[in-house]
Amino acid sequence: MREGLYRVEYHTVHGTGTGVLYATGGKLRGGNSAFAFVGNYNDRVDGIQVKISTLRHNPDPDAKSLFGTDRITLMLKGTENGDMVDFEGEALQMPGVHFKAVLTRIAD
Template sequence: MFKGLYKVEFKTPRRKAIGILYAADGKLHGGNSAFAYVGSFKENGNTITAVVSSMRHTHDPNHPPVFGLDRVTIDCQGSAKGEFATFEGTAAEAPSLCFKAFLTRISD
């Protein structure tokens, strides 16, 4: 079951970033010092599909957006196994950039 507080490391061909993400009851919430993440997920067997909106809340030049945009909606698919989960997808606003995420559970 995909539930808990996770460290999320994600990247596109442009950049990498790290944040946190809480998953429970089909909802996703998280962020880092410059961006907030809000979305939803569904589990079907070993597959997890998710839609996550990322929006800048603080303009900090030390935290550039991984897609080059301050607001995106990411459609992704992945799976969770034990304390880890992986996802791949794209943002509707930058469909040519592949998004990859690796999540490590911090707490239930």
């Protein structure tokens, strides 16, 4: 995965969302208006492996989680295609709820 700043679009059966992520040295850091995203990535022969967790930073009750809980950990597998990376996986706390995300690189 190329290092840099990415726009993130993600969805589950419960809705969609957007945010930003910065990838550098195997670490992912980012968020949106309600949640911080903190995790790690590994480039492997079979794709990019990600483990990333959410942490609410905005107490606004109108800012809903797509999983119904503020703290989740996602296990994802991704495929890079130029400036985009497609990810799929699920949350450890909610097995069976499929998660998809598209990262689009927007800066170094």
